Amino acid sequence: MIPLSFAQRRLWFLHRLEGPSxxxxxxxxxxxxxxxxxxALAAATTDVATRHESLRTxxxxxxxxxxxxxxxxxxxAVLPFHLTDTTPQDLDGALEKVLRRGFHLDTELPLRTTVFTLSPHEHVVAFVFHHIAVDGASMAPFLNDLVTAYTARRQGQAPHWTPLAVQYKDYTLWQxxxxxxxxxxxxVAAAQIDYWQHELDGVIQPVQLPLDRPRPTMPGxxxxxxxxxxxxxxxTGLGKLAADHGATAPMAAQAALT
Known part of the structure; x- marks a missing residue:
C-alpha cells in the first residue's frame, strides 16, 4: 500500500478525529x-480523474x-456527478447543502460534481474536493484539463494529452x-522534529486572548x-520582514500577535 504524504496524514488524523465533515x-x-x-462535462470530469491519480484515490x-x-x-473510478433543477431563489441553499456534505475518505473519491440548472441556458457547476487530494494551486491545472477534455468530448473524441511525468504518489515516496x-x-525528519521541539518549548498554547464567550468543547x-x-x-514592510526571514506575511502577522 502506498503511504500517505505527511500533509495527507495530518488531514487523515483530523478526519478520523472528528469524522466526515x-x-x-x-x-x-x-x-x-x-x-x-x-x-460531455461528465465524461470530461472522468477524463481529468483518469489523468490525475489523486482524484481517484x-x-x-x-x-x-x-x-x-x-x-x-x-x-x-466512478466520480459522483449529479444533475438537479433549481431556481435562482433556491440556489444558495442548494449550494450550501452540497458544499457542506463531508467525505468518507475510505469509500468515496475526493471529488463530487453537481450541476444546477437554472434555465436551459444558465447553469451553476459546483465541484467539491477534499483537501487531502487537492489544494488551492490545483484549481488552475484542473480547469485547464477540464476545458481540454470538455472541448474534445463535445467533438465526440477523447482528449489527447501527454501523460503526466509525475503523480502525487511519486512525490509521496520521494518525500x-x-x-x-x-x-x-x-x-532529516528527526532533525526537524528536534528543532521544533526546542523552538516551541515553553510557548504558551493557545494564545491567551480575552474572549467574549467561553471556548467550546467542540469546534463549531x-x-x-x-x-x-x-x-x-x-x-509592504510586513512582506519584506517575512521574506527576509524565510517566512510568509501571515506567519509574521501571527508572530506579532503572539
Whole structure:
C-alpha cells in the first residue's frame, strides 16, 4: 500500500478525529451561460480523474490501522456527478447543502460534481474536493484539463494529452525517502522534529486572548469578520520582514500577535 504524504496524514488524523465533515472541503463553483452539454462535462470530469491519480484515490487502513493510498484503476473510478433543477431563489441553499456534505475518505473519491440548472441556458457547476487530494494551486491545472477534455468530448473524441511525468504518489515516496524515519536520529525528519521541539518549548498554547464567550468543547467552525485597514507601507514592510526571514506575511502577522 502506498503511504500517505505527511500533509495527507495530518488531514487523515483530523478526519478520523472528528469524522466526515465539511471542514476540509474545497468548493469551486462556476456559473455558465449558454447551452451546456452535461454528458460531455461528465465524461470530461472522468477524463481529468483518469489523468490525475489523486482524484481517484481512496484513503484506506490496513489491519494495524495504518493509513495508505489506494489508487483505483480508471475503470473502477466512478466520480459522483449529479444533475438537479433549481431556481435562482433556491440556489444558495442548494449550494450550501452540497458544499457542506463531508467525505468518507475510505469509500468515496475526493471529488463530487453537481450541476444546477437554472434555465436551459444558465447553469451553476459546483465541484467539491477534499483537501487531502487537492489544494488551492490545483484549481488552475484542473480547469485547464477540464476545458481540454470538455472541448474534445463535445467533438465526440477523447482528449489527447501527454501523460503526466509525475503523480502525487511519486512525490509521496520521494518525500518519505528524503526525510527518512523520524525514529532514526540521523534522519532529516528527526532533525526537524528536534528543532521544533526546542523552538516551541515553553510557548504558551493557545494564545491567551480575552474572549467574549467561553471556548467550546467542540469546534463549531463558525467565524465572523472584523474589518481594519493596513496602510500600504506597513503591508509592504510586513512582506519584506517575512521574506527576509524565510517566512510568509501571515506567519509574521501571527508572530506579532503572539
Amino acid at each position: 465539511a471542514t476540509y472541503n474545497i468548493p469551486f463553483a462556476l456559473r455558465l451561460k449558454g447551452p451546456l452539454d452535461t454528458a 481512496l484513503i484506506v487502513e490496513d489491519a494495524d490501522g495504518t493509513p495508505g493510498q489506494r489508487i483505483l484503476p480508471p475503470a473502477e 518519505r525517502q528524503l526525510l527518512g524515519d523520524e525514529d532514526d536520529p540521523e534522519s 467552525h463558525h467565524g465572523g469578520h472584523v474589518s481594519f485597514t493596513l496602510e500600504p507601507e506597513l503591508l
